[in-house]
Amino acid sequence: MIERSGTLGEPEKAEEVNPYEVQSTAKDLKIREMPGVKNEKKLILHSKFVWGESEVFTARIDPEDNLIATGCSDGLIKIFDINLSKSLRSVFACIGEPIPITGLRWRPSTQINNTKNILVSCSADGNISYWHATTGKLIHRITEAGNQVLGIDFRSDGELLASGGKDYKVRVYDDDTKSLSVVFNGAEWQYTGHSNRVFAVKFLNDNPNMLISGGWDNTIQIWDIREGKSVGSIYGASISGDSLDYSKGTILTGSYRNKDQLQLWDLGERKLIETLDWGSNFDSAFIYGAQFSKNDGQYIIAGCVGNNQVRVFDRTQRNKAAFSIEGSSKGIYTVDFANNSSNFVFGGGEGIVYYMNLSNLSLIHI
Numbered sequence: 001m002i003e004r005s006g007t008l009g010e011p012e013k014a015e016e017v018n019p020y021e022v023q024s025t026a027k028d029l030k031i032r033e034m035p036g037v038k039n040e041k042k043l044i045l046h047s048k049f050v051w052g053e054s055e056v057f058t059a060r061i062d063p064e065d066n067l068i069a070t071g072c073s074d075g076l077i078k079i080f081d082i083n084l085s086k087s088l089r090s091v092f093a094c095i096g097e098p099i100p101i102t103g104l105r106w107r108p109s110t111q112i113n114n115t116k117n118i119l120v121s122c123s124a125d126g127n128i129s130y131w132h133a134t135t136g137k138l139i140h141r142i143t144e145a146g147n148q149v150l151g152i153d154f155r156s157d158g159e160l161l162a163s164g165g166k167d168y169k170v171r172v173y174d175d176d177t178k179s180l181s182v183v184f185n186g187a188e189w190q191y192t193g194h195s196n197r198v199f200a201v202k203f204l205n206d207n208p209n210m211l212i213s214g215g216w217d218n219t220i221q222i223w224d225i226r227e228g229k230s231v232g233s234i235y236g237a238s239i240s241g242d243s244l245d246y247s248k249g250t251i252l253t254g255s256y257r258n259k260d261q262l263q264l265w266d267l268g269e270r271k272l273i274e275t276l277d278w279g280s281n282f283d284s285a286f287i288y289g290a291q292f293s294k295n296d297g298q299y300i301i302a303g304c305v306g307n308n309q310v311r312v313f314d315r316t317q318r319n320k321a322a323f324s325i326e327g328s329s330k331g332i333y334t335v336d337f338a339n340n341s342s343n344f345v346f347g348g349g350e351g352i353v354y355y356m357n358l359s360n361l362s363l364i365h366i
Contacts, residue, residue, distance in 0.1 A: 028327040029354070034279065037314060041342065043323045046357040049080050056347035058242060058334045060104045062117065062133070065338045068345055069119050069133060070353055071101025077121055079133050082355060089136040099125040103151045103242065106133075108158035113175065120161065122149035128163060128173075140178055144171070148197075151242060153211070155203040160225075162211055164198030170213050172225060182228050184213075184221070192230040194221060200244035204267075212246060212267075214239035220251060220265065234270050237263060241288035242334060247297045254290030254302050258283040262290060262302050262311075264319070276300070276319050281307045289335040293342050299358070303346050305331025310346050312358070325356070 031043055055073040062069070067088070068080040075098035079088040093101060100123065107118040107130075119133040126147045130139040148166035155161075160181065161173045168186030173179065187193040196216035204210040209225045214237055222232040234251070237244075243254030250273065251265040262276040278285050284306035293299040299322075300313040310325035310332055330349025337344045342358040 028329070029325065030327045032324045032326065034321045034324055037317045037320050037322045039314070039322050041358055041360055043312065043325075043356060043358045046343070046355045048355070049353040051078060051351050051353070054351050055330075055349045056334060056351060056353055057100055057102060058104045059345050059347050059353055060106060060119075060336050061338050061343075061345055062106045062119075063109060063339050064116075065340050065343070067117070067133060068353060068355065069104050069106070070347060071104050071121055071123075072351075073100045074098045075101060075123070077101060077104070077119070077131065079119075080353070088134055091131060091136045093121050093127075093129055093131075094123060094125060095127070096125075099123050102149065105152050105154050105161075107154055107175070108156060110158050113158050120152060120154075122152045122163060122165075124148045124150070126165075128152065128161070142173065142178055150197060150215075151200045151213075153201045153203055155208060155211075156205050157208070160203070162201040162203065162213075164194075164201045164213050164215065166197050168194045168196060168198060168215075170194070170198060170201055170211075170221070170223060172211070182225055184223050184228070184230065187217075192221070192233060194219065199239050200242055202244050202246050204246055206248070212244065212251060214244045214253060216240065220244070220253065222267070222270075232270055234265055236260075236272060237265075243287055243290040243302070245291050247292040252290055252292055252300060254287030254304075256286045256288065258286065258306075261285055261287045261304070262300070262313075274319060276313055277321065278311060279321050279324070281309075285309065285311075286331075288331070288333045288348075289346070291335055291337055293337045293344075294339050295337070295341055299337070299342055301335045301337065301344055301346075303332030303335045303348065305333070305348070308332060308348070310335065323358075325354075 058071040075094035103122040117133040126144040128142040170184040187195040198215040201213045220234040224231045237253035238255045240256035245252040264273040285304040286306045290302040308328040312323040314322040333348040335346045347353040
């Protein structure tokens with residue numbers, strides 16, 4: 001079912017919120033440089049945004065690195081303006097009772113879809129909702145009846161949107177018509193597919209016809225839109241959040257388990273390249289979020305529950321951990337790199353969003 005409400009629609013329970021608390025220091029947050037790595041950059045806390053009691057399940061930085069969108073356990077989507085240090089909007093994204101926001105993506109701005117600040121959310125009630133982030137207006141809503149949508153992703157040209165969820169299926173939508181283009185079904189005796197919940201989907205940025213997905217069945221499925229089916233799979237990653245990424249033939253997975261959590265896989269060979277060394281307390285690092293840096297692919301970030309840490313790995317230093325962020329009182333559920341720098345955001349059970357600055361010391365400004 002698709003609900004539309006005009007060109008930009010009417011606000012759906014949209015409300016202004018009081019300015020968030022902005023702090024440039026975190027009393028209990030500790031940033032530690034890891035031994036054995038020569039860091040050419042410094043990592044500092046730029047600011048933290050305190051939102052109260054609701055947990056932050058997902059956070060994404062917009063394509064121009066001006067806004068941070070967060071999706072929370074209470075069904076709220078909250079928008080920050082990084083540069084102006086002010087809150088823009090809080091929108092209740094659910095129909096009826098509060099349902100957790102499970103994923104967010106900013107739609108890429110293209111010549112065809114040139115409206116900026118379009119944010120898409122998915123939630124555990126089966127809804128995929130399009131919002132104009134700066135006004136809080138609902139534009140479209142797609143409902144996957146009976147499903148919990150747990151992850152979404154846009155193709156780089158913004159023309160296709162993929163979703164995955166509780167029903168084991170991966171769906172691909174035409175963004176222009178908001179209609180289904182293809183449905184990749186769950187595993188059956190004659191077909192390859194997922195046999196459990198799907199938590200992450202990812203389009204390949206170097207092949208517009210391919211995407212990958214992962215979840216609780218310990219497989220990464222490789223899908224071809226042209227063929228309408230899985231064309232391969234890799235066994236070994238147990239994904240429970242937005243912890244699947246891809247860069248230049250390499251797949252990154254973050255698994256929710258007490259060993260072999262962060263791994264790199266060769267897409268072409270369908271095999272494991274390397275398991276990254278988390279370091280101390282590795283057996284308490286259950287990963288919910290993992291990602292390659294978007295601007296140059298030099299870094300990998302991962303956040304976990306258990307020891308409630310964030311690790312930054314440097315791919316130019318043999319994939320060693322370069323920085324550790326410690327001191328969070330609750331688990332880390334989400335991480336996201338900026339698009340034009342190595343800055344990143346993370347958040348979780350504290351209800352706090354941390355915006356970190358990772359750059360040459362001479363370029364750091366607070």
